[in-house]
Amino acid sequence: MAENGTLFDEEFLKKLEYLNIVSNHMIPGHLHGEHRAKKKTDSGIEFADYRQYVSGEDTKNIDWRTYLRLDKLLLRMFEEEADLPIYIFFDASRSMDHGEPLKYDYARKIAAALCYIGLLNHDRVNLVGYADGIAHEMSSRRGKNQVWHAFRFLESVPANGTTSIEKAFKSFFSHRRRRGLVVVVTDFLDETGFEKAFDLLRYFRQDLFAIHVYSPDELRPQLPDEVLLEDSELGTTERLKVTPGLMDAYSEKFEEHCEEVNSYCKKNGWGYVRTSTEVPFEDLILQVFRQGRFLG
């Protein structure tokens, strides 16, 4: 893990600036997408529509000109933009503290980038580091002057403990939360599974974008002929005789696991992207934007 103060260096910040500019050019509106709810009210600035006047309603929005022309009482409706939050969950379990570069650093950079773009566009952003439940949480922030606070928070969270995203979601959404966009940055190496956790999001009518981070040696580990594998989170061991057939089966199993997550997200209309830590994080962010689901 990078030392405090070095994870988000000057070069990283330059890349964030670049991402912000590129995202502005790609689709105007930034994060104001389909995640941003629009409701029609009787107050506001931007005209949206007419509707039939019902007896007893306030008469201040009756369009009298139309009444004179059509002899009908119609009320003017206005569109009001709702302030929907972004919840960024990043996996801070011990399994993230592996790979070269570290999956955990990579995940935090993604979280930082999304947080940065969100804050610069006046979105309300929550940062949550989770392991076997919520480990660290930065409460809801808005405005670009909160960027440094978010970065310091991300740098201060260590990777430790086992993984249970379900517990984290349960704990987080047990409090009253507004509907918003949940971004999860994780390696999906969760013994308790992800399905129940995602079902919770569906129950709370939250939108989800899952970012699956893995290191190259997870896809194709370099193992000797005989090896004693030790689980970094649980400390359990397994003796293996490594054969090409076993390695092929493992790779298939990995792909299968990724496909499970992808299918689940697709089935629920959620976004999913899988990335190796070899891919520059800014490329990944652009890929996230290009998926469209994230942007309006």
Place this chain on the structure above:
Amino acid sequence: MTFLSMSPLLIGILLGGTAVVVTVLYWLKPPPRRMVVPSKLLWDRLLKEKRRSTLLDRLRWWMSLIIALGIGLSVAAAMGRPEFAWTGGEIPRMTIVIDNSATMAARTPDGFTRWEHAVGLARGLLEQGSVDGEFLILDTSGQAPSTDPGDRRSARAALDNLTVSLGASSQFPGFIETDGPLYFISDGVLVRHAPAQAEVVSVYDPADNVGITAFEVGSVPSVPLEYQAFLEITNASLGSKQVSVRLTGAGEGGLRETVTLEAGETRGRTVDLSGFDRGPVRATVTTDGDVFAADDVAFSFLPVRSRTRIALVSPGGVFLQSALADEPRLRVATLSPQTFDPDVRADLYIFDRWAPEEPPPGPALLFLPPNVPWLAPTVAVLSYPSVSGWDASHPLMRFVSLEDLRIERAVRLGARPGEAGTADVDVVIGTTELPLLIATEAPRKVIRAAFALEDSNFPLQPAFPIFLSNVLSWMMDEQSAVPRSPGRIEVTLADAEVTDLEGAEVETSQVSGRTVFVAADPGLYTVTAGTRRMRVAVGISDRDRTAINASIFSPEDRATAPPEALRLAGEAGNELWVVLLTVATLLVIAEWFTYHRRWTV
């Protein structure tokens, strides 16, 4: 099953030990490397499915162990040289005498030689012996290493080590005591007699052969500086033959002609070698269908021709002067002991009953010299010593017979390092106890007679001029090539190098101050020891060896070796240890194949 090279107890220990070692090695595998992974989640899922898979997966460790045991036990069992009882016959003891005389090298119409047929038949006979029986292989040339019977495998090995002996004299080996069958496999040409109890197996098959039965290069008696070659050819075929004869050497001339020889005809002729320079001379004969190549070529050597300066120092005597005067290739200066000047230059010094105080600068022949510092002293005077023998193989005694030599007075030569009785001195006439004529080659060639010509009838012997001629040739290193038969050849030079006609060095050994080498085929060999040099012409110019059809058998008597026995000659064949090693090799390949595909790990 019988193990030929080990006792049952030993082979049991070997097999058991191998099994234990292999099994223990399988248990003593090094601990695996520990590696921390982010999560075993996917590995656990995968292994859960894998463990539910096939029986083969569960048995792979055992498969690997069984293959390794198979390899180890196969190799261990092969070391014991096993044989199954059913692979042998019932004869418990057997003796096979195989004829490996020169004519066995004759090729038969089927392309194999008589020798190969004989070996094939011997192999077939051995197969009839029981697995744990005793077998003895002997030959007619004394090559067989042991006269003690051994097992069937050692008999086969002895058989494989035998070769046709082109040069050695051949005879049925001495008394053989056996209570089993005695077989004699022969072509009946050079070895014609076998004991009555021997069951004779014939490999004789008539064939064509024309060979050189005599070849010699020598000087013309009337003109000693000129040389001639005598060449004799014999047609040993059953019909007449057209023979192409060639005689080649260094320079021009020689012979190239085609003659027709009737069956059994021998024809000799003399060829003038005046056109040849000093060097090897080679005679070859070629004819259609010739099956015996060893007698188709013969070699000799044409020596240097020049006049020799002789300094004869004698108080007076007619024999030496008159004998030397008859030699046209000599220029003789006769001196008395008083007029002898040590600085006089000569190619050869002859001292008659006198010797200088200092050794002469060149080779010397001395008859009854007085005691001088450079010669061994005389210790006694003998009257009428008996001439008990002479070394007929020495170049000085070529064509010399001393049957009627009588000596009235001689001296007994005293012992002295490097003289009579030691390795550097050749006793040419007499014995080591009573040497009458000795020859040394180092530091210079010296021939010393213990008697004066005037005290013997040697000058009156017909061999005396020949002896003098031999002395001149030996002293001047002019001798022609020494004829020898193929095989083991011993020359009188110590620590000599031997090269063949192409200049390739021949392996030698030293035996009692003599150089020994093996010449398997006809050729001209040069033996060099320091400044001394001699040539050995190896060939089988011999009518008996050329006469390959002079067999006591008729062609109808011939036994034929089975083709597989002919093919297997010299090979391991399909013996069980070969099969076991093949199995081990296949298992190693299988192990390698399955290991690299991780089928057995």
